[in-house]
Amino acid sequence: xxxxxxxxxxxTALIASVTAGAAxxxxxxxxxxxxxxxxxxxxxxxxxxxxxxxxxxxGNLVYGGEVDxxxxxxxxxxxxxxxxxxxxxxxxxxxxxxxxxxNTSGSPRYWxxxxxxxxxxxxxxGLRADLSHLQIxxxxxxxxxxxxxxxxx
Numbered sequence: 001x002x003x004x005x006x007x008x009x010x011x012t013a014l015i016a017s018v019t020a021g022a023a024x025x026x027x028x029x030x031x032x033x034x035x036x037x038x039x040x041x042x043x044x045x046x047x048x049x050x051x052x053x054x055x056x057x058x059g060n061l062v063y064g065g066e067v068d069x070x071x072x073x074x075x076x077x078x079x080x081x082x083x084x085x086x087x088x089x090x091x092x093x094x095x096x097x098x099x100x101x102x103n104t105s106g107s108p109r110y111w112x113x114x115x116x117x118x119x120x121x122x123x124x125x126g127l128r129a130d131l132s133h134l135q136i137x138x139x140x141x142x143x144x145x146x147x148x149x150x151x152x153x
Contacts, residue, residue, distance in 0.1 A: 075105065094116075
């Protein structure tokens with residue numbers, strides 16, 4: 001069963017359009033939701049995903065947490081991350097993340113660490129890119145590249 005990217009994007013846009021009180025560009029406090037394209041290496045493992053999170057904006061320091069779900073042809077991954085970052089200008093956030101994940105079949109479990117950036121191009125809307133390293137406990141490792149769109153509320 002594949003994920004229909006058009007339906008995923010349309011659903012996210014619908015949720016975002018009915019949500020009141022969107023954040024202003026350059027403000028990072030509050031909840032966010034997003035969709036992303038993802039690619040795991042080594043191999044040809046490309047998929048799509050969704051993420052939900054919450055940021056606390058304290059001057060130049062922004063921190064919070066997020067959960068995400070990624071669907072690939074060969075399976076699915078679920079992750080939970082802590083995230084901390086700094087403002088790199090009026091509309092750019094650079095961040096690091098650290099968390100845990102698992103294949104949704106229950107194993108293998110892994111830790112994940114990464115870096116990324118988000119650019120708010122309009123009131124409440126942003127583009128996000130991150131690169132993460134996934135290390136299976138007692139096993140192999142992988143790298144994950146994600147590019148997506150985020151709606152800040």
